[in-house]
Amino acid sequence: MSPEPTAILVTGASGGIGRAVVELLARRAGDHGDAVVIAADVAAASGEEAAGVERLALDVSDAGAVRAALCGLASRYRLRAVVNAAGVLASVPALETPDAELRRMVEVNALGVAHVSAEAARIMAEQGGHVPGERPERAIVTIASNAGNGPRAGFSAYGASKAFASHYTRSLGLEVAEHGIRCNVVNPGTTRTPMVETLWGGADRSAEAVAGDPSVFRPGIPLGRVAEAHDVAEVVEFLVSPRAAHVALAEISVDGGATQR
Secondary structure (H helix, E strand, C coil), X not given: CCCCCEEEEECCCCCHHHHHHHHXXXXXXXXXXXXXXXXXXXXXXXXXXXXXXXXXXXXXXCHHHXXXXXXXXXXXXXXXXXXXXXXXXXXXXXXXXXXXXXXXXXXXXXXXXXXXXXXXXXXXXXXXXXXXXXXXXXXXXXXXXHHHCCCCCCCHHHHHHHHHHHHHHHHHHHHHHHXXXXXXXXXXXXXXXXXXXXHCCCCCCXXXXXXXXXXXXXCCCCCCXXXXXXHHHHHHHHHHCXXXXXXXXXXXXXXXXXXXX
């Protein structure tokens, strides 16, 4: 009898970090039991697909769509892991944040993580297979942000939505650890992605990020460089892998020392 096929779901798979995570998981499929990588985003990418990758159109802010999509995956695969990489970013002073923008960041960055994580954890628990005392097989990893670790001028709504995502993920982890599900959070700092480059207005503002801005009490980056998407993907892939079998409820900063934690 052939082994049950497994899958790893990555949301926000068309974004900079999400795309890097999908590519890395696909390259290292052998380290993940040859799990199929389900690359989910609002609009599933078209074109030639990499081996071991399956595209899925999914809006994480739609709870009903999330439930239907994950139930569909559960009917075909044993859900091994989920990476919450979907997110939206805006830098606006708190007193000038449009209501629509505030709602969008909450719906995607906060509620989207809750929708996907809760449904995934429910399915993982129902699929079962974990033996108490043995190494856990499953993982949920949320990509939040170091902007959620403390006050940040211009990022009040974004930082708050990411703080929610982190707290929710780790609190969920307390409840589902008994099922062999490890929940962890990765907090990137400034990372060179299309989303950040759009925020920069098409200019290379990495030097400003490295230097910091004392006028708004923003620290610089001690390592002297902004991250590339693959820097974050490496940490995410580790947390999904069996190499991180005893890592749970952790927050790991990938920000070059910017938050010093």
